[in-house]
Amino acid sequence: MSDDADLLADLTPDQRAAVMHGEGPLLILAGAGSGKTRVITRRVAYLLRAGVRAHNILAITFTNKAAGEMKNRVEKLAPGNRVWVSTFHSLGARLLRQYAERLGFDRNFTIYDTDDRNKLVKDALEAAGIDNVKFTPERIAGAISKAKNQLVTPPQYERTATDFFQKTVAAVYPRYEKRLRSANAMDFDDLLYLPAMALKQNEELRAELDSRFRYIMIDEYQDTNSAQYQIVKQLSINNPNVCVVGDPDQSIYKWRGSDIKIILDFERDFPNARTITLAQNYRSTKSIIRAASVLIDHNKQRKKKDLVTDNPQGEPVNVITFDNGLDEAEGVVVRIKEAVKAGTFKYRDHAIFMRINALTRSLESAFVKHGVPFQIVKGLAFFERKENRDVLAYLRLLTNPHDGVSFLRVVNAPARGIGKVSLDKLQSFAASQEIGLLAAAGQIAKITEIKGKAATGLRDFHRLMTDLRSKMDQPPHELVRLVLDKSGYEAMLRDSTDEEDADRLANVSELVTAAKQFWDEDNSRTITDFLEQITLASDTDGWDEQADHVSVMTLHASKGLEFPAVYILAVEQGLLPHERSLANDEEIEEERRLCFVGMTRAMKELYLCHARMREFRGQLNYCIVSQFIQELPRDVRFIDPSMARNVARTAADEWRVKSSAAAKDWADTGLRPLIPPASRKPNPGLKPTIPDAPDTGLAVGVLVQHEEFGIGNVAEVSGFGALRKVRVRFAAHGVKLFVGDKIKLKVIVRKKAEE
């Protein structure tokens, strides 16, 4: 045991118990900042040193980046051991490829992202002649995704579908699946759904993998969904050595199908489970822990849990009020710059979080203006660019000739004289022959309806792809080069007079570099691996934590990270909590957890910012401070850098007073005294005009129509703008509550003119 001293010496008794736990299920309830990553890593190393073969250990992390880090740490603690560490999705992809023959799949399948998926649903919708319905492909795709995450098959879905929307989905779901299979493609959900189904239905395979993965470790278990849970469960029947780590207070992916009940039910699901709670926080100051704890305690659906720390008290948590969104961006950047100048922190010690990506724009210009280095953590953005997606589509079509979505994307890029009409004809030919689009293009001579330029174009395209396919043994970056060159895509960009095309050219060249780097890291990796990594990459995967810059990201992306100083922007009602969650208590609680996650990333300093006005969608809106700020303990420090020039404040207060009772509640924030409107001087220089409540025609007794729920009777109306609440009684769906100013209710019978 003494040679394990380095693994155990610096751990607390609870952590040590978790690391040394032998066989049997183990639940680690790990509060924020309680060192859970360290515990998992040490546990893996401990098992290895105890003689467990690396081959028998599986560790699941939430992002690929986290997986890579864990691999490195394990390698340091127990050199020479190659433990399988990956995300659920990567695991699924790997299993599906590895067991492709046994499961009846082609191992070269393409992984479709959300965009591709939506296109395919749209196709299926049109082919089925259901395109006259007003449900968007996105919405239907979302419903299918949800079904798959709960392991609901198309027939099962059809059996339980009741309303019109569900019946529509039930009609599309099997057709969509058929299209996916014939394109030899998997969507994100398939990577969980198919392995889960295979494990349930194929006992031989299940037993084989169960004994192979004798020890399983899962991080962020509070955010697993049913499909993921089934995978874990099936792999832990003969060898129930499953160790899950999570924190119910940090569950923030319910909207994506994750189910907090899975972690809460762990002890019941896995008999004889041991539970270890890690409540000691090693990350943050007492002030930060207190503020976060008081906030999260407002959640009703919660097992009370105290987070404690021996760290110093630290500075109070700050709430900063800005005049507007631009001031906020500017103010935060300047503060960071000053902290660096004063030597308190480096740039890389700072992070800025926000609820929605759209808020990064104003920050970007503030950073540039003040010469402050920053990185917006959104790794996918580069590969999401049109030009890069085009080039990647060529590569996907090369690895998988059945991939129809990719075919349609590139067949006429650059232009080859192939228009929609010809493609429609090609598609019906392909369907009648039950072959892929590329194969159909190869038989262009047989399709008499297509002639002239289009026929030549398709023939050329097919030749191009055949030619490129013969070069598939080249390393990934060479193949990208060849695609750029032979397809004429690069030439098209080079010869263009459009300035933007110069950028695009640079981007596709950058793609070659990315492929080269990928191959240099490990030159056994193929183009398929490259494409898979890109599709399954998470936002944080591209984040460079070494470089000295301020990190900017969404609250969701901040999970699992920590920074000495954290700023959370736009802590305003409607943004955090987001307006889409306002109608539902459960969703508000998830928003509160999201806020909690953001706050607990901070080690030393925490700033919650909000503005009085914010430009959104080209329009200036007044904002109301978030209820979460109201819920903080009273010893937080309020900062108002704009007290001197009160233009916005006056206008905002006036607006609040003028608007409804609900808004007035929010106006009385206690952050500063409200000046009675009468005692104020008129302010002629004021830019934004104070809006009157728009007449929506919504009033008690009015008949309205909703696209999903049908016709209903308005029972109650209150509030204004984003805070408006409308309660409607529907004939078929009972009473529904709508919140916000984007309610999809059409007034069909107005109230009789006022007498």
Place this chain on the structure above:
DNA sequence: TAACGACGGGTTTTT
């Protein structure tokens, strides 16, 4: 078939 203009519509969070 391609290029151009008008239009409407939509923006939470992500593997």
Place this chain on the structure above:
DNA sequence: CCCGTCGTTA
């Protein structure tokens, strides 16, 4: 405000 989609025209 920006995007993509749709419809018209050359």
